[in-house]
Amino acid sequence: MSIETPVDQPESPTNRPESTHRMKEWFSRDYVRKIIAIFIVLTIIIIPIAWLVIHFLELSGGPASSIMEELETTIFVFTLVSAPLMAITAAVLIYSLFGWGSIKSEDPPMQENPAIRTNAVAVIGWTAATSLLAAFLVIWGLVELATITADSYGSTPSSQQPNATKQIDVNVTGQQWVWSFEYPDQQKIQSDVLVVPINTPIYFNVTSKDVVHSFWVVEMGVKIDANPGAVTNTGFTANKLGTFNIRCAELCGLHHAYMETNVQVVTQDQFDSWVREQGGKRTA
């Protein structure tokens, strides 16, 4: 029996050629080569676009804490890993829409053999490649999760934090439709704007007076539910001076969209004078 499959005879278990030979023939087809070409071009295009959107345009305002830096890196890495899968799907779609449609001839459709859907080389290759990509994402995700949990001080109570002497506690209260902040160690001064010194761990005790809100400090990469009758904890260490956004991230009623305020990251001296102006004592 010849290894060549006759073109006018459908492939069957009795005339099926070698796996590698079928792969070779499959790759030699004109439409397969065109789809692979579109796939390569799309993959190359997606990478700079992802970089542009995530790191250059800084749609979320640009990171102001190590947590947000980690999150942006993770989004970028996940986009890179997903790019080939997205590109191959889009390449098949594009060729299906425009490639097949442009065939004007009266000829009958191309022969379907040699099929590769039952080809051991193709099936094992595809399964191994996607499993490796998925496994990489799981491992990366778990490592990042541990890192940002540590950077936001996890669920460890304020008093048991390793740097408990240096950190600043802030009690955060959400209510329809404002945020308010209380500094328990600075003579309980109150503010509707969050003011924090740079490079200092800030530890939040978050609660709500009415419905469920969500305390979201956008450029710090921190978001946690504010529940009535319970206290949730999170934190960050700001590494950039400036004014950043705080929003409510849980639909909480009519003015939910306007439930926002700012966090001002200042120097330690500016923070101390702000505390004095508010009637509190020095922190240092």
Ligand SMILES: [Cu+2]
């Ligand atoms: Cu709210």
